Amino acid sequence: MDLLHERLDLVTALARARSPERPGPDTSAGPVVRAWPGPSYALPQAAPGQPDLDRLLRLSLAASDGSGRLRPAPSAGGLHPVDAELVVGTGCPLPPGRYGYDPLRHRVHRIGQEPDGTLPGATVELSVTPRRTVSHYGHRAWPLMLLDTGHVAATLWLAARALDMAEPALRLDGLSEGPLAALHFTLPRRAGRDSQPEGASPPMDVPAPGELLARRSAAPPLTGTPSRDVLRTVLATAVRASTGELAWCAAVGEPQPELVESAPDGTLRRLAAGEARPTLAVWAAGQGWIADAGAVLLAYGCPADADAALIRRTHLRAGFAVHLAHLAAVRRGLAARPVGSWQQADLGAALGAPPGRDWIVHGLALGTTRPDEEKTS
Numbered sequence: 001m002d003l004l005h006e007r008l009d010l011v012t013a014l015a016r017a018r019s020p021e022r023p024g025p026d027t028s029a030g031p032v033v034r035a036w037p038g039p040s041y042a043l044p045q046a047a048p049g050q051p052d053l054d055r056l057l058r059l060s061l062a063a064s065d066g067s068g069r070l071r072p073a074p075s076a077g078g079l080h081p082v083d084a085e086l087v088v089g090t091g092c093p094l095p096p097g098r099y100g101y102d103p104l105r106h107r108v109h110r111i112g113q114e115p116d117g118t119l120p121g122a123t124v125e126l127s128v129t130p131r132r133t134v135s136h137y138g139h140r141a142w143p144l145m146l147l148d149t150g151h152v153a154a155t156l157w158l159a160a161r162a163l164d165m166a167e168p169a170l171r172l173d174g175l176s177e178g179p180l181a182a183l184h185f186t187l188p189r190r191a192g193r194d195s196q197p198e199g200a201s202p203p204m205d206v207p208a209p210g211e212l213l214a215r216r217s218a219a220p221p222l223t224g225t226p227s228r229d230v231l232r233t234v235l236a237t238a239v240r241a242s243t244g245e246l247a248w249c250a251a252v253g254e255p256q257p258e259l260v261e262s263a264p265d266g267t268l269r270r271l272a273a274g275e276a277r278p279t280l281a282v283w284a285a286g287q288g289w290i291a292d293a294g295a296v297l298l299a300y301g302c303p304a305d306a307d308a309a310l311i312r313r314t315h316l317r318a319g320f321a322v323h324l325a326h327l328a329a330v331r332r333g334l335a336a337r338p339v340g341s342w343q344q345a346d347l348g349a350a351l352g353a354p355p356g357r358d359w360i361v362h363g364l365a366l367g368t369t370r371p372d373e374e375k376t377s
Contacts, residue, residue, distance in 0.1 A: 010308040013142040018359060020343055023138030030131045034083045036100030036109035043108060044093040051185045052163055053086070053093055053122060059159035059212045061152065062106045071103065073155045073323070074217050076144040076340050081132040082152045085111070085125045085179070089118040091187065121186040125179035126152055140285075140341055143315055146180065147340045147362055150319020153181045154241075155212065157320075158327065162209045164188060172320060174313030181316055207327060215327065218335035220289035224368030225254045230332045231295055232268050234366070235261070237328040238297060241321035245314050246301040246361060251276040253294065259351075272351050283345035283360065290339065294367035297325060300347045304356035318362035325364055339363035 043054040061084055063071050071080060086099040086108065096118065099108040126149050133141040133148070153172060160168050160183075169184040226234070231250055239248050239262055249261040249271050257275035260268045280298075281290040290296060299321065302314040322338050329336040340362055348358025 010142065010311055011306070013139070014311055015304065017140045017143050018343055018345070021139065023136070023140055027135045029079060029135035032080065033102055033104050034100065034129060036102060036111060038109050038111065040102060040105065040107040040109050043106070046093045049187055050091060050093055051121060051165060051187060055163055056156070056159050056165070056185065057101060058106060059162060059209055060155040061101060061103045063103045072212050072215050073148070073152045074338050075148045075151070076133060077136045079132045079136060081128040081130065081145050082149050083127050083129055087114060087118055087123040087125060089114060089120045089122065091120040092122050119184065121184060123182050123184040124156055126181040127179045137341070144340050146312055146315035147319035149180045150316040151323045153183060153316070154320045154323030156183050158207055158212055158324070160185060162207045162212055172313065172316040174309040174311070174316060180312065211327070211331070215330070217337040220337070222293045222335050222337060222365050222367030222369060225252055225294040226334055226366050226368060228268055230334065232262070232266070233332065234325050234329045235268070235297060236266065238299065238321040238325040241324045242299065242317045245317040246299040246321070247358065249298050251280060251296045251298065253277060279350070280363070283342050284339050284363065285341040285343060287339070290365055293365040296339070297322070297364040297366065298347065298360055299362045300358045300360050302359055302361050304359070314361055322362050322364050329364070329366055333368070335367045335369055337365045339365055
């Protein structure tokens with residue numbers, strides 16, 4: 001696909017996804033994972049000084065049951081369109097080469113040689129199978145798949161932290177249509193040091209492996225307003241993770257309905273007064289429960305005239321940042337649920353700014369209640 005065609009296609013797709021047009025009837029989603037060619041192989045145990053690809057993928061991409069729905073990364077409709085390939089260089093448990101990853105069986109398929117110039121370590125490249133998400137969301141699928149990819153990138157990034165690996169090189173620049181994102185993993189951060197044990201209590205910025213596997217999106221209702229201190233921390237997490245690609249605020253109810261944002265001194269300041277949550281419920285595909293959520297974190301930006309690279313970059317970053325904010329919220333006792341589908345959600349225009357500049361890209365509903373957790377996201 002030439003660049004002009006791809007640009008117009010994604011720009012048009014986003015504009016249509018933001019419109020009030022409703023998706024048509026469901027179609028077949030096809031296989032739950034990509035069918036990689038050739039025999040499959042178990043991931044070997046890592047030797048000292050090698051990145052532990054087995055545990056890395058178990059904590060980030062592996063399915064928890066045969067349906068493929070229960071994975072550490074959330075996905076719109078539990079459809080999981082994101083596929084992963086490993087480009088393996090020297091210094092890894094696997095021989096150098098290109099591999100497709102099967103999350104249902106936690107096995108890999110060798111699909112080719114490593115490209116020239118492959119670095120030591122391993123790169124996980126993320127792409128999507130659109131049919132899975134299109135089957136339910138129709139024309140609303142593309143922004144959701146980009147958000148899903150950002151969430152998957154975050155699970156890999158967090159898994160590396162939990163395993164005390166060096167921080168991976170993260171590519172979420174939006175410049176490539178395929179792969180959409182990539183993370184490069186090298187040697188463990190401290191050779192010879194054991195990974196964080198399952199039952200340990202690590203510092204608040206380092207997750208334990210068990211926390212990543214236990215992640216689920218809480219089922220509505222998510223009521224109860226978070227404290228200002230906790231909300232400030234969760235919002236700051238999202239702001240840092242988005243690296244300036246998006247603006248952030250939070251809609252809160254009690255004791256005084258308003259929109260708040262992070263101030264330069266680290267406190268919360270008022271962005272706008274008034275009750276926003278009922279409007280957000282309408283904009284979020286009519287999900288009425290959002291009107292009663294304790295708070296709703298919002299990422300916004302990506303103007304109507306954004307090109308394909310900016311669309312990809314902002315949505316990938318939004319998914320990545322919401323995932324990190326989700327973990328920060330859960331670790332502080334909140335219930336949380338990502339909200340990815342937004343129609344006519346021109347937040348900037350609603351606040352009196354020029355229309356078409358500041359659209360809601362992603363959200364995270366928060367509450368202090370602890371309802372039964374959703375098991376399919």
